[in-house]
């Protein structure tokens with residue numbers, strides 16, 4: 001590393017805010033050479049003929065130019081798919097970016113989520129020095145609307161994130177509970193439907209001036225493109241757009257997504273295959289002694305075992321990477337989260353689990 005003689009005494013790390021220095025950065029485990037069942041990706045690569053057609057589309061993109069900043073074409077496609085108007089759609093570089101925009105643009109009131117839930121809500125809230133409150137979920141990770149509403153009032157909450165299906169628990173909350181919260185809470189409600197492709201229902205019908213739906217294509221098969229979107233009221237989307245980085249969706253992603261949306265049926269079929277595999281893997285895991293598999297409407301399963309770290313490490317030794325949730329929340333003691341893979345990957349996972357349990 002080059003040394004800068006006259007400034008070598010300056011500690012630049014100290015120039016970073018103290019509360020930021022106290023954080024840990026988002027950890028992504030090294031998965032090289034492993035069966036990757038840790039990040040809720042779609043395990044299917046593009047079929048060869050579609051890949052060739054997609055490459056032709058991408059090769060036409062003029063990367064010397066900035067992307068289309070307003071993304072009229074792509075927003076119109078998404079709007080049509082979700083039966084809203086394009087002015088109700090805001091695109092983000094992953095839904096993570098939209099979470100950041102929401103927390104940046106919505107003032108200083110308290111943000112609340114049930115716990116455990118998706119870690120980025122709290123992480124971004126901390127970056128932006130927002131006050132953040134979590135309400136523990138009930139038995140079997142149920143959401144109690146009355147408890148939730150009284151916590152909102154007590155903590156002076158202005159913004160809530162409700163991931164449904166929830167990550168990392170995988171369950172859907174009762175529609176009635178969500179409906180009650182949407183009808184009685186006057187702040188902003190973001191229903192995060194990252195796992196909608198695998199769920200038995202969505203909540204677009206709950207859209208209201210203060211109720212928005214957040215979605216992503218990451219779990220649908222395009223995690224590498226980084227594309228998420230928010231559906232909301234025209235006036236809210238108009239205002240939120242003011243904190244969107246210019247050109248936040250690059251040209252290659254725009255062209256790819258526009259093209260791939262014309263092949264939606266393929267990705268819907270893959271989602272159905274993942275749901276079938278979810279049932280098969282869940283049933284097989286339940287046969288093993290001492291494992292509790294929680295019901296899931298997402299593309300992953302949450303399980304409780306006797307010793308999560310032991311199972312995690314043993315699978316790692318067999319080149320299978322899952323996520324150890326133990327220690328991340330009091331309700332996730334001895335819990336593991338396993339993304340559903342291809343049939344072949346799931347077979348290898350189940351064989352490895354049987355070896356761990358039966359020797």
Ligand SMILES: Cc1ncc(COP(=O)(O)O)c(C=O)c1O
Pocket residue numbers: 040093094095096097118163166167192194215216217218227228
């Ligand atoms: C509930 C939930 N919301 C949002 C995201 C972020 O997705 P994206 O890849 O679009 O940033 C995730 C990713 O795991 C998630 O689980």
